[in-house]
Amino acid sequence: MDLTLKIWRQKNKDAKGALKSYDIKGVSPDSSFLEMMDLLNNNLIEKGENPVAFDHDCREGICGSCSMYINGEAHGPDRLVTTCQLHMRKFKDGETIHIEPWRAKAFPVIKDLVVDRSAFDRVMNAGGFVSVNTSGNTQDANATPIAKDAADKAFDAATCIGCGACVATCKNASAMLFVSAKVSQLALLPQGQVEAQRRAIHMVEQMDHEGFGNCSNTGACEVECPKGISLENIARMNREFLSATITSES
Amino acid sequence: MAGGSASASLAEMGYNVKAFCFQDSPRRAHSIAAQGGINAAKNYQNDGDSIYRLFYDTVKGGDYRSREANVYRLAEVSANIIDQCVAQGVPFARDYGGLLDNRSFGGVLVSRTFYAKGQTGQQLLLGAYSAMSRQIGKGKIKMYNRHEMLDVVKVDGKARGIIARNLVTGEIERHSAHAVVICSGGYGNVFYLSTNAMGSNVTAAWKIHKKGAYFANPCYTQIHPTCIPRSGDHQSKLTLMSESLRNDGRIWVPRKIEDVEAIRSGKLKPTQLKEEDRDYYLERRYPAFGNLVPRDVASRAAKERCDEGFGVNKTGEAVYLDFASAFIRYGKEKAMVEGVEDASPEKIRELGEGVIEAKYGNLFQMYEKIINENPYKTPMMIYPAVHYTMGGVWVDYNLMTSIPGCYALGEANFSDHGANRLGASALMQGLADGYFVLPYTIGDQLADDIRTGPISTDLPEFAEAEKLVKEGLNKLVDNKGTHSVDYFHKRLGKVMWDKVGMSRNEKGLKEAILKFKKYAQNFGAMLWFQEA
Numbered sequence: 001m002d003l004t005l006k007i008w009r010q011k012n013k014d015a016k017g018a019l020k021s022y023d024i025k026g027v028s029p030d031s032s033f034l035e036m037m038d039l040l041n042n043n044l045i046e047k048g049e050n051p052v053a054f055d056h057d058c059r060e061g062i063c064g065s066c067s068m069y070i071n072g073e074a075h076g077p078d079r080l081v082t083t084c085q086l087h088m089r090k091f092k093d094g095e096t097i098h099i100e101p102w103r104a105k106a107f108p109v110i111k112d113l114v115v116d117r118s119a120f121d122r123v124m125n126a127g128g129f130v131s132v133n134t135s136g137n138t139q140d141a142n143a144t145p146i147a148k149d150a151a152d153k154a155f156d157a158a159t160c161i162g163c164g165a166c167v168a169t170c171k172n173a174s175a176m177l178f179v180s181a182k183v184s185q186l187a188l189l190p191q192g193q194v195e196a197q198r199r200a201i202h203m204v205e206q207m208d209h210e211g212f213g214n215c216s217n218t219g220a221c222e223v224e225c226p227k228g229i230s231l232e233n234i235a236r237m238n239r240e241f242l243s244a245t246i247t248s249e250s
Numbered sequence: 251m252a253g254g255s256a257s258a259s260l261a262e263m264g265y266n267v268k269a270f271c272f273q274d275s276p277r278r279a280h281s282i283a284a285q286g287g288i289n290a291a292k293n294y295q296n297d298g299d300s301i302y303r304l305f306y307d308t309v310k311g312g313d314y315r316s317r318e319a320n321v322y323r324l325a326e327v328s329a330n331i332i333d334q335c336v337a338q339g340v341p342f343a344r345d346y347g348g349l350l351d352n353r354s355f356g357g358v359l360v361s362r363t364f365y366a367k368g369q370t371g372q373q374l375l376l377g378a379y380s381a382m383s384r385q386i387g388k389g390k391i392k393m394y395n396r397h398e399m400l401d402v403v404k405v406d407g408k409a410r411g412i413i414a415r416n417l418v419t420g421e422i423e424r425h426s427a428h429a430v431v432i433c434s435g436g437y438g439n440v441f442y443l444s445t446n447a448m449g450s451n452v453t454a455a456w457k458i459h460k461k462g463a464y465f466a467n468p469c470y471t472q473i474h475p476t477c478i479p480r481s482g483d484h485q486s487k488l489t490l491m492s493e494s495l496r497n498d499g500r501i502w503v504p505r506k507i508e509d510v511e512a513i514r515s516g517k518l519k520p521t522q523l524k525e526e527d528r529d530y531y532l533e534r535r536y537p538a539f540g541n542l543v544p545r546d547v548a549s550r551a552a553k554e555r556c557d558e559g560f561g562v563n564k565t566g567e568a569v570y571l572d573f574a575s576a577f578i579r580y581g582k583e584k585a586m587v588e589g590v591e592d593a594s595p596e597k598i599r600e601l602g603e604g605v606i607e608a609k610y611g612n613l614f615q616m617y618e619k620i621i622n623e624n625p626y627k628t629p630m631m632i633y634p635a636v637h638y639t640m641g642g643v644w645v646d647y648n649l650m651t652s653i654p655g656c657y658a659l660g661e662a663n664f665s666d667h668g669a670n671r672l673g674a675s676a677l678m679q680g681l682a683d684g685y686f687v688l689p690y691t692i693g694d695q696l697a698d699d700i701r702t703g704p705i706s707t708d709l710p711e712f713a714e715a716e717k718l719v720k721e722g723l724n725k726l727v728d729n730k731g732t733h734s735v736d737y738f739h740k741r742l743g744k745v746m747w748d749k750v751g752m753s754r755n756e757k758g759l760k761e762a763i764l765k766f767k768k769y770a771q772n773f774g775a776m777l778w779f780q781e782a
Contacts, residue, residue, distance in 0.1 A: 030622075031484040038486055038736065045734040055274060057447040060489045061616065062372055063278040078619070085619050110418055118395065121275050125387035129380035132337045134259040134685045136327070141336040142294060145348025155341035155366055158373055162277055185339065192339045 001027040001088060004096040005040065007052055010109050013116075017109065019098070029089040033076060034059060034066060036088055054113040061085040061226065064161030067168070068113055069100040074165035074224045082163060082226045102164050104173035106211045117164050119210040120178060126206035127199040128182045130192045144190050154188040157181045159227045166221035166229075172213030177221040179207050180237035181229050187240055197244035204241055251281030251375050251677065252660030253433030255684025258381035261390035263689055268425055269382070270397045270414055272449050277379045280435060280447040281660075281680060284371025285492035285613065286355060287363035288677040290328040295352050299360040301325045308675060311357040311544050312640070312668020315467070319647055320665040327686040328678055332364055334685060340377040342366050353497055355673035357544035363674040368492050368613040374677055378684070397423075399454040400723075402430055402461050402656060403715045409458075409656035410705050411712065413719045422716055422723075424707035428699045429655045429692060432458055433684070436639030436661040438471065441751070442743020444636035445477060445490040455643050455662045463651035466664035467641030472671055473752050474637030475548035478620055479568040488635040489620060491571070491613055493673040496541045498576035498606065499630070501548070503560040503569050505529040513562050520562070520570055520629050531555055546670040549634035553752050556633070563631055572629035577602030634752065638676060640667040648691035649683060655695055659683040731773065738773055742766065 002025045010017025024043070027036050034056050041051035057065040066083040070076035076086045091097065099113065107115040132138065158181070166177035183200050186192030192199070215234060222231045254276050257269045271279060291304040305325040309316050332350070336342065342364050343351040352361040366373040385391040396417040403411040403424070411426035434454035438444040459465050476491045504510050505527050512518035531551055533540045543551075552569050555561070562568050578595075581602030585593040593601070603626050607614065617625045643651050643658035645665055650657050660680040667675065706712075749762035 028482055028484045030481045032486075035484050035486050039484065042734050042736060046732070057273060057278055057449045058280055058283045059448060059487050060283055060445075062283050062369070063273070063280070063447065065273060065278050080615065081619055085616070087619065087622070089622065117274055121277075121383070121386075121393070121395075124277075124380065124383040127387075129384040130337065130339045131384065132334075132381075133262045134255070134334055134381070134689070136330045136334070136686055138330075138333045138337040141292070141332045141342075142349050146344055147348050148344050148346050151341055151344040151348075154339075155343075155373070158341050158366075158376065159369060161282075161372075162275065185341065189339050189341065191337055 001029055001091070001093045003027060003036075003091065003094070006096065006098045007113070008100045009052070009112055010101075011111065013108055013110055017112075019100075027088055029087070031088050032059070032084055033068070033070070033086040033088065034084045052113065053111045055115075056084060059084040062161060064163035067102050067115060067117075067163055067165070069102060069168055071098050074102070074168045075163075075226055079223075080226060080228055082161070102168035104164075104167045104212070106173065106175070107164060107167060115164075117162070119212070120162050120164065120175070122210060123175065123179055123203055123206045124182065127195075127202035128186075130186060131195060132191070146189060150188050154185045157185040157188070157229065157233050160225075160229050161227055163226065165224050165226060167212065169220045169224040170213065170215075171218065171220070172216060174215045174221075175207050175210070175212040176215040176234045176237070177225065177229055177231070179203050180233040183237040183240055184233040187236065196240055197247070200237060200240040201244050204237075251279060251371070251378055251433075252662075252680040252684040253431070254279065254375065254378035254382045255681050256431060256433065256659060256688045257391050257684075258378060258385055259685050259689040260692070261382075261385035261388075265390075267385070267391045268394065268427065269391055270394045270399055270412070270425075272396065272398045272417060274395050275379075276382060276393065276395070277376060279375060280450050281677070282372045282375045283445070283447065283490070284374075284677050285368040285490060286494040287353065287365035287370045287674040288331065288374060288681070289355070289358075289362050289672075289674045290332045290364060290678065291325055291362060292329050292332060292350075292364075293362075294350060295361045297360045299362050301328075303360065304328060304362065307358050308666070308672060309668065311672035312666075312670055315470070315640075315668030317647075317665045323687065324666055324679060324682050327682045330686060331678060331681045335374060335377050335681075338377040338381060340366070340373050342373070353494055354542060356493055356496060356542045356548065357539070357672045358542070359539075363494070365494065365674075368494065368610055370674075371677055374681060378681070399432075399434070400457065400719045401715050402458050402653070403712050404461060404653065405705065405709055405711045408654045410709075411707065413712075413715050415719075415723075422720055424712045424716060426705040426707045426712070428696055428702065428705065429657065430458075431657040431659060431688065431692075432643065432651075432662050433659045433680075434662050436642060437468070438636045438639050440743065441471070441636040441746045442740050443480065443485060443488050443747065445474065445488050446636075448487065455658065458643065458651060458653060458656055458658070461653060463653045463656060463658070464644035465642070466644040467669075468639075470640035470664075470667075470669050471636060472545060472638040472640060473549040473634045475545055475552055475634050476571060476632045477635035477637070478617065479563055479565065479631055479633040480635075489616065490635075490637060491617060491630065491632060492610070493545065495571060495610060495613065495630075496548070498580075498609070499541065499571040499573050500530055500575060501532050501541055501552070501569055501571055501632075502528045502530045503555050503562060507559060510560055510562065514564060514566075520572075521574075521627075529555075529560070544670055544672060549752060552632075552634055561633075567633045568631040569633065570629040571632045573606055573625070574629070576606060580605035636747070636751075638671055640664065640669060640671050648694055649688055650691070650695065657688060657692065659688055729773075733772075738769060742769055
């Protein structure tokens with residue numbers, strides 16, 4: 001396949017960026033999107049130009065590193081995949097592809113397609129955990145049975161990979177899907193239920209502090225989420241948050 | 251994962267921890283890609299499991315090359331890991347009674363593997379990450395993301411800090427400490443194509459080796475039997491299909507070579523081949539373990555069949571992993587449970603597909619995205635690939651390397667898996683080392699440092715180490731070569747796979763050394779054997 005790529009190039013976080021055009025030839029339809037980017041970078045290096053910086057690591061759709069906004073969609077046109085698992089057979093020979101970084105105030109661009117997602121880490125630090133130490137004498141794992149339904153729902157929420165596609169997709173750059181996935185996972189399990197309200201308050205506070213926008217229930221995040229995290233989680237978080245602000249003293 | 255769990259536990263105990271990772275967040279460490287599960291001697295299934303049996307299986311599975319004392323300790327703490335993870339909110343799979351579910355893995359005759367669909371590694375890593383987040387929030391862990399460790403600094407023979415590079419600014423930083431812990435995984439990427447992450451480049455373990463830490467058993471590389479076969483030269487890495495699939499999938503190739511040819515040319519579909527024309531070679535050769543033989547056995551058997559010409563894809567490097575009989579078995583069970591009377595074969599298959607989807611849905615989806623074939627309708631194709639390295643940095647029973655004060659945990663060390671790692675035991679080892687071993691053994695070394703006080707980064711040893719790191723980097727940057735890093739990595743990796751891969755002999759190894767020397771001359775003066 002021969003393609004034209006229009007890629008966002010930005011030297012560093014303070015520089016002004018712009019789309020730059022590249023032609024690439026001989027791309028295998030069986031290669032992944034990132035392997036196509038490897039080919040481009042290899043060509044650039046051999047010509048003595050600077051390769052395009054992009055985040056990637058596991059290349060099997062689970063680490064959440066890759067973060068490309070392709071033709072106006074987070075992780076490109078395919079559903080339920082990350083960029084690394086998007087394959088070139090989803091594109092047409094001769095097509096022009098636009099590649100941009102995640103765009104959000106809370107995710108400043110570091111270089112080219114690489115953004116700073118440390119805001120997510122700080123939201124997690126504010127309460128995305130169960131307060132239990134590694135003492136080695138926690139109670140037996142089967143001491144508290146958990147209904148399969150609740151365990152399965154908690155698991156579905158827990159599959160979030162923290163890639164930030166939800167934020168990049170949202171017109172308000174809201175992080176509600178990400179935050180609510182963690183709040184839901186832990187609120188659904190008895191182990192996390194105890195501090196569910198405190199958690200919701202602290203994580204939401206940090207989320208607002210980081211400059212993420214509000215949720216207006218459009219649902220675009222759910223569509224673009226590579227792990228299919230459900231909008232239901234946001235409703236669950238709102239319930240936790242609301243009841244917490246009414247009843248809790250913290 | 252070992253690093254996250256160790257830093258969380260150490261911080262809880264009151265130590266001040268600095269943690270470094272090259273990713274933009276510790277949540278992205280490659281342990282996240284582990285799929286199948288984690289072993290623990292809980293005996294919840296009442297099938298005769300015990301600490302001794304887990305110990306025995308692990309030692310036997312490792313061909314008696316593991317250090318037995320370490321493995322026994324591992325088996326002892328295995329049950330605590332499950333308790334701890336459940337307390338953290340890790341959503342393991344459960345049955346309808348609300349209790350934890352188990353499955354079986356290769357080389358084991360009991361059901362002791364705990365799992366969370368095909369994403370167990372992700373759930374356990376995120377558990378450790380959340381424990382870590384709690385300590386970062388408290389200021390007990392200082393986290394350095396996008397940092398790469400480039401050398402260890404030794405003062406009076408003891409590990410006293412590291413030189414790290416900030417991957418955003420490029421600055422070289424000095425960090426001092428009373429002990430250094432390396433949890434940087436294995437060296438599978440020396441083969442270029444492996445299931446390892448792109449960034450898992452073994453630099454940290456290599457650097458401490460250069461500073462005097464022994465390396466043990468580098469010959470022990472695990473070739474995992476169930477990976478998605480390679481498709482072409484453009485490929486940057488391989489993707490694993492969890493070994494748990496061997497619980498329900500049957501591995502076969504055609505019995506007759508003419509059928510192989512018909513399949514390769516597209517004249518025959520695998521689903522059209524009659525039962526008696528299929529060779530379920532693992533079940534034929536190992537009737538007790540069947541498809542659940544240990545990984546090394548399954549990989550060698552697949553290679554043997556493909557080398558004999560029975561490989562089923564265009565490259566001749568693939569065997570089938572077939573779920574047809576599982577669809578029927580589960581479908582019948584489901585029809586009974588749901589009271590569907592006189593279910594048609596189509597209905598049974600449909601019900602069975604639903605059960606398999608609930609168990610392995612994400613794996614089937616992943617396969618379909620990569621290969622562009624629906625694995626519910628046609629058998630999966632798999633082939634062995636480099637996956638894990640049992641060898642690594644030598645450690646003693648306290649997990650300390652031969653550099654005093656420098657430790658190695660998880661896949662980075664060599665101790666627990668001998669010559670072959672059994673499935674679902676990497677996560678077990680990583681978390682055991684991090685949560686339950688290092689936090690207690692590190693005190694043995696640190697006790698002597700109770701009056702040492704802070705260590706200055708202005709010491710001449712730090713200046714010297716920083717100078718050497720900078721010189722090394724400058725040599726790489728100023729090298730006026732004409733090829734990219736990948737160019738060399740790809741070619742060196744291919745030599746490794748061809749000559750130092752699944753089967754090795756003296757002639758091949760000697761050829762490999764000659765080839766490496768040739769590439770080294772091309773590359774300039776940087777490679778290790780020129781210095782040796």
